[in-house]
Amino acid sequence: MSGVEGYMYPNEVTLYWSVLIVLYPYITGLVAGAFILASLVRVFRVQAVAPTYRLALLTALSFLLVAPLPLQFHLGHPERSPEMYFTPHATSAMAMFGYVYLWYLMAVLVFEIWLDYRREIVLRSQQSKGLLRLVYKVMTLGSNNISERSLHIDEKVGWIVTLVGIPSAFLLHGYVGFIFGSIKANPWWSSPLMPVVFIFSAMVSGIAGVMLLYMALTKLRKQAIDIRCVDTIAMYMFYIFIIDFSLEMLDLVHRIYEADESFRSLNFMVHTKLYFSQIVLQIVVGTLVPLVLLFLTQVVKLAEIARKRIYVLSGSLILISVFAMRWNVVIGGQLFSKSFLGYTTYKVDLVTKEGLLVAIGFIILPLVFLWALVKLLPPWPPQSKHQTASGD
Amino acid sequence: MSGLKDAGHLFRFLGLFVIAFLVFWLIRGYVVPKSFGEYGHYRGAAITDIANHPVKFAGHQACEQCHTDIADTKTKGAHAHVNCEACHGALAQHANDPTSMTPVKPDSAVLCARCHTASAAKPKGFPQVDIADHSNGLPCATCHNPHSPVIGSDAKTTDAASATAATGGAK
Incomplete structure (x- = not known):
């Protein structure tokens, strides 16, 4: 049989979870990571990264809106998916975390963005014209109270919402790791470390994503990149990446030391089918290279321009690495036989419902949402209009 | 306030x-x-x-009431525990009114292969063959009686003629 080596059970030959199921944890991870970056400002008072606070929130919202779409495209009967909400079963992780998704979307992200932008929304509802005025009017929910006291209340409530949002973000992304980690029949997935690894890699990817977006958008606006801000983001990204890498290595060492009945088969897979995506892309190019580069920025006094270039390169490599990690988990977990005697192949379709073009569309769609949100709710502080672009 | x-x-x-x-x-x-x-x-x-769904399967007892000769052959053969409708399909309508429909005889070249194609996952004692090598394209019923498939078994002769007829006389 084409693409099959050794012995596969008949139901293992075709992969049921495609590239869209790879995208789902990737996109959710970007949401969680972006929110954690925002929480650095709000809860942990890291003022240096304040220029990215609002952008991080809008990025999280844009990606969160797209997060369930890959799942909908994967379903044979997507119209049945609301039944998960209407008649939830307590033993269904997907149903329970469906509520976590809604909670995170409405009670955390939308509420926090609304609180943070309320002053601007009210002012714009009075200054704009035409349809835009109506949109802002609706967004005020009929309240024009932007007194100092009401804004102070917003600030306090916003802090509480962010505080609640941190465990919510952990829960939302932890569950994505949980649905893989809890599948005890699959030795590639079944690990209690899976949710933790997913959360930390999510944080790294989300922070890298927002950092790159901030740098790109600032450049597009011909404004100066706040180097203190990106330095601080890169520092946090570096530390969290170290923890993430350590956890993944811990998982690897544990698997090697335990060497259960699946080990030989999985080890063979990593050295053959997953060699490029796991060893080359995820570990060497996507992890070790950015770790070394970011380490250099922490210990060597580099010029500003060099640091920016390193951050862009490291951020891009980290995004590739985390995508490769999701790929290796989702696709890798379906490439080997439960008999541990055979391997199958995954070939990405191009124009099918779960093909490459749709996947690319789902990567671009959040950026379209972000563009619309940035137009509607500009995340830039007003004073940045007067700043000039730096020499790079 | x-x-x-x-x-x-x-x-x-x-x-x-x-x-x-x-x-x-x-x-x-x-x-x-x-x-x-x-x-x-x-x-x-x-x-x-x-x-409230209409019953589609009659059960082997219903078949055996009329097809006594086949039932006798089958009870002595290796397929004794395979129900009639497992191969012939749901036949409640035929059992209720034999004139209302006549069951189509299954194509043994396709049907037998479903269970007897060689696979490492099957128990060693289970009869399994590489279909292309084994029959050279001929329907299984050319040599085997589907109701008692072991060649040379006592039951073989009982309805060999009907087995050959089932293949449509394919050679």
Whole structure:
């Protein structure tokens, strides 16, 4: 049989979870990571990264809106998916975390963005014209109270919402790791470390994503990149990446030391089918290279321009690495036989419902949402209009 | 009191949640069947619906009442425990009124291969062959009697003619 080596059970030959199921944890991870970056400002008072606070929130919202779409495209009967909400079963992780998704979307992200932008929304509802005025009017929910006291209340409530949002973000992304980690029949997935690894890699990817977006958008606006801000983001990204890498290595060492009945088969897979995506892309190019580069920025006094270039390169490599990690988990977990005697192949379709073009569309769609949100709710502080672009 | 006034917009946002919840509950009341959860996590009325489906399988006892010769052959052979409708399909309609439909004889070249194609996952004692090598394209019923498939078994001769007829005389 084409693409099959050794012995596969008949139901293992075709992969049921495609590239869209790879995208789902990737996109959710970007949401969680972006929110954690925002929480650095709000809860942990890291003022240096304040220029990215609002952008991080809008990025999280844009990606969160797209997060369930890959799942909908994967379903044979997507119209049945609301039944998960209407008649939830307590033993269904997907149903329970469906509520976590809604909670995170409405009670955390939308509420926090609304609180943070309320002053601007009210002012714009009075200054704009035409349809835009109506949109802002609706967004005020009929309240024009932007007194100092009401804004102070917003600030306090916003802090509480962010505080609640941190465990919510952990829960939302932890569950994505949980649905893989809890599948005890699959030795590639079944690990209690899976949710933790997913959360930390999510944080790294989300922070890298927002950092790159901030740098790109600032450049597009011909404004100066706040180097203190990106330095601080890169520092946090570096530390969290170290923890993430350590956890993944811990998982690897544990698997090697335990060497259960699946080990030989999985080890063979990593050295053959997953060699490029796991060893080359995820570990060497996507992890070790950015770790070394970011380490250099922490210990060597580099010029500003060099640091920016390193951050862009490291951020891009980290995004590739985390995508490769999701790929290796989702696709890798379906490439080997439960008999541990055979391997199958995954070939990405191009124009099918779960093909490459749709996947690319789902990567671009959040950026379209972000563009619309940035137009509607500009995340830039007003004073940045007067700043000039730096020499790079 | 003024504190409550300055927090008024928060209650408006809370109001959104209340409205969203009410809309959700309204839709839920409309789309979730009334009998859902009556016996378990499913639509209770589904049991009556399913019970009202017409019976499609007759059961081997019904077949054996008329086809006594085949039943005798089968009880002595290796397929004694394979039910008639496992190969011939659901035949309640034929059992109720034999003239209303005549069952189509299965193509043994396709049917037998479903169970007897060689696979490492099957128990070693289970008869299995590489179909292309074994039969050279001929239907299995050319040599085997499907109702007692071991060649040379006592039952072989009983209805060999009907087995050959089942293949449409294929060579």
